[in-house]
Amino acid sequence: xxxxxxxxxxxxGFSHAKVFVSQxxxxxxxxxxxxxxxxxxxxxxxxxxxFILELNTPGGLESSMREVIQEFQxxxxxxxxxxxxxxxxxxxxxxxxTVSADVAVMAPGTNIGAxxxxxMGGERMDEAMREKVMQDMLAFVRSIAKEKGRNPEVIERxxxxxxxxxxxxxxxEKVIDFIAVDRVDLLKKLEGRxxxxxxxxxxxxxxxxxxxxxxxxxxxxxxxxxxNPTLAYMLLLIxxxxxxxxxxxxxxxxxxxxxxxxxxxGLYGLGIxxxxxxxxxxxxxxxxxxxxxxxxxxxxxxxLAGAVxxxxxxxxxxSPDSPYGDIPLSVIGTMxxxxxxxxxFAGRLGLKAQKRKKMLGTEELLGEQGEAFTDFxxxxxxxxIHGEIWNAVSDExxxxxxxxxxxxVRGFVLKVRKA
Numbered sequence: 001x002x003x004x005x006x007x008x009x010x011x012x013g014f015s016h017a018k019v020f021v022s023q024x025x026x027x028x029x030x031x032x033x034x035x036x037x038x039x040x041x042x043x044x045x046x047x048x049x050x051f052i053l054e055l056n057t058p059g060g061l062e063s064s065m066r067e068v069i070q071e072f073q074x075x076x077x078x079x080x081x082x083x084x085x086x087x088x089x090x091x092x093x094x095x096x097x098t099v100s101a102d103v104a105v106m107a108p109g110t111n112i113g114a115x116x117x118x119x120m121g122g123e124r125m126d127e128a129m130r131e132k133v134m135q136d137m138l139a140f141v142r143s144i145a146k147e148k149g150r151n152p153e154v155i156e157r158x159x160x161x162x163x164x165x166x167x168x169x170x171x172x173e174k175v176i177d178f179i180a181v182d183r184v185d186l187l188k189k190l191e192g193r194x195x196x197x198x199x200x201x202x203x204x205x206x207x208x209x210x211x212x213x214x215x216x217x218x219x220x221x222x223x224x225x226x227x228n229p230t231l232a233y234m235l236l237l238i239x240x241x242x243x244x245x246x247x248x249x250x251x252x253x254x255x256x257x258x259x260x261x262x263x264x265x266g267l268y269g270l271g272i273x274x275x276x277x278x279x280x281x282x283x284x285x286x287x288x289x290x291x292x293x294x295x296x297x298x299x300x301x302x303x304l305a306g307a308v309x310x311x312x313x314x315x316x317x318x319s320p321d322s323p324y325g326d327i328p329l330s331v332i333g334t335m336x337x338x339x340x341x342x343x344x345f346a347g348r349l350g351l352k353a354q355k356r357k358k359m360l361g362t363e364e365l366l367g368e369q370g371e372a373f374t375d376f377x378x379x380x381x382x383x384x385i386h387g388e389i390w391n392a393v394s395d396e397x398x399x400x401x402x403x404x405x406x407x408x409v410r411g412f413v414l415k416v417r418k419a
Contacts, residue, residue, distance in 0.1 A: 059092020
């Protein structure tokens with residue numbers, strides 16, 4: 001009976017063992033850190049025996065890279081980083097994340113490396129600072145290589161010389177552990193592999209286990225979208241369009257609501273990305289100059305200055321070294337042209353519409369001229385205006401044929417005076 005009981009316990013424990021799989025296809029950013037933390041916590045709570053990160057990244061922030069690696073070191077679950085799919089890469093910070101895993105694997109057609117640290121914000125580091133950053137990174141990767149039994153010389157060259165390796169080269173140089181064609185091949189090759197972590201050796205069991213994929217949460221999906229520099233930039237400008245339209249057409253409601261929401265999302269996304277504040281101020285100055293051109297026409301002088309400020313601000317808004325990417329010049333050119341056209345044409349039409357007299361119902365008669373159709377007796381008579389005969393009253397003596405002006409509309413009776 002004892003043997004049967006132990007067998008059942010082992011069977012139940014085995015049936016609950018799971019392999020958790022996460023995928024990251026973007027830059028190494030604070031958003032990735034949150035995703036990895038959440039994924040590992042889920043794996044730990046639900047009995048995960050292995051965590052696999054399928055990685056495809058151009059690199060990113062050093063601070064976020066270190067936080068991801070700290071999560072790998074903290075958890076007791078063996079961590080596998082699988083650079084995939086074919087055509088993907090683990091560049092810059094992604095390369096160091098890969099070699100820090102308990103098992104580092106690459107798919108055919110991928111590459112790893114080019115991990116030289118760069119300064120965010122588009123500024124050049126002076127030689128002394130660059131050397132400090134370089135030595136700090138080299139010490140960090142040497143520590144990782146020693147702990148994981150990888151080739152420290154080649155990994156250091158990734159940092160110092162920005163070399164990049166194919167899967168075959170990385171395997172030959174002992175940077176990764178093996179090459180796997182796909183996830184099925186990966187799980188097959190992981191079976192029976194021994195991992196030493198936190199002073200304890202573990203034999204991996206992957207065959208026949210339940211695989212649980214961890215997708216992005218709604219919040220993470222939203223942040224992934226709005227931290228795209230191009231989209232955040234377009235949301236910012238669309239927000240200004242909507243608010244401007246609402247101010248010149250009070251009561252429209254929808255343009256104003258869309259404008260406020262777009263502006264807030266754009267500013268939030270740009271805040272996460274990290275922007276050049278001079279760029280944002282130039283964009284605001286450009287929009288202000290375009291508005292001033294509408295109010296006080298200068299035959300294009302303010303409009304030209306506004307377009308230049310808007311273009312310069314858009315160009316320097318995001319650093320070209322940003323891990324989130326930058327704004328394509330084609331997008332900047334298109335948005336600047338559309339913005340200038342919007343303010344000069346749509347805005348001008350809106351101003352004209354505001355200044356134009358209302359043309360709805362009897363209000364269109366105010367201030368209009370007509371002709372007395374009859375003599376006014378005791379202040380009452382009839383007038384002919386806009387092809388129609390109206391009852392009218394007046395405080396003046398008016399005779400048939402006199403030219404009159406409408407002063408007030410009282411229901412279906414006009415109050416008039418002599419022109």
